[in-house]
Amino acid sequence: MDKILDYIYENKILTILVVGLISLGLFHYLFQKPTTMPSNDNAQVKSSEVLPVESKKEGTEKNIKGKKEPEFVMVDVQGAVKSPGVYRMKNTSIVKDAINLAGGVNDDAELKQINQAQHVTDEMQISVPSVGEVPQNSPMQSSPSKTSKVNINTATVDDFQNVSGIGPKKAEKIIDYRTQNGNFEVLEDLTKVSGIGDKTLESLSDQLTI
Structure with a gap:
């Protein structure tokens, strides 16, 4: 120390x-x-x-992300129904449900022109037509359209005007040829008429008949 x-x-x-x-x-x-x-x-x-x-x-x-479609929609039902008006419906409803809410259809209602299975949308207007009427702003029942064909052996100048691609002059040429040579046996004989070729006939064939 x-x-x-x-x-x-x-x-x-x-x-x-x-x-x-x-x-x-x-x-x-x-x-x-x-x-x-x-x-x-x-x-x-x-x-x-x-x-x-x-x-x-x-x-x-x-x-x-959590935003959803509205659960209810507003539908305007008009025409041949017992109680026309605006109705509040679930967004899963169909046109038939809307018509039922409007009290059903009148005796003169034409339901064949309505697609009752179509789903309704918000602010939709359903117009139920009466017999003989065409529905306005209404779901139509889908059906194939039937267009009558023009017979080239009997058609007049006016009849040919219903055919897209045939004007008055061409119609007169067809009738003149038919008058001079007799009725057409097949549609392809139209190519013998001046001014009608194979391509023209191809575009017209679905509108013409014998």
Whole structure:
């Protein structure tokens, strides 16, 4: 112990430096460390400020994805029904349901022109026609159209005007040829008429007959 004290006494300057460095280190550790805490707190505050924005964005996206079609629609039923008017219906309803809501049809109603199985839509108007009427703004029953063909052996100039691609002059040429040479035996004989070729006949064949 005496030797240690003698050593310290002989090396006062070195001892003072060592003690000073140790004290400085302790001072820095004890008093400088707390000053770093506010920066961490600030970081946490900033993070907490961002979170509501992200949450709001997620909520908006959920609202958009969760948007659904309206459960009910408004349908206007007119024409040959007992109680014409605007009715509130489920979006899964069909035209027949709308007609039933309107009290059903009158005795003179023509239901063959109505597609009763069609689904209703919002602001849709259903017009039930009476016998002999054509429905307006109403779902029609799909049916193939029947177009009567023109007989080239009996048709007049006026009859040929119902054929797309045959004008008055061409109709007169067909009739003149028929008058001079007799009735056509097949549609292909039309190519013997001046001005009617194979391509023209091809475009007319579905409108003509013998």
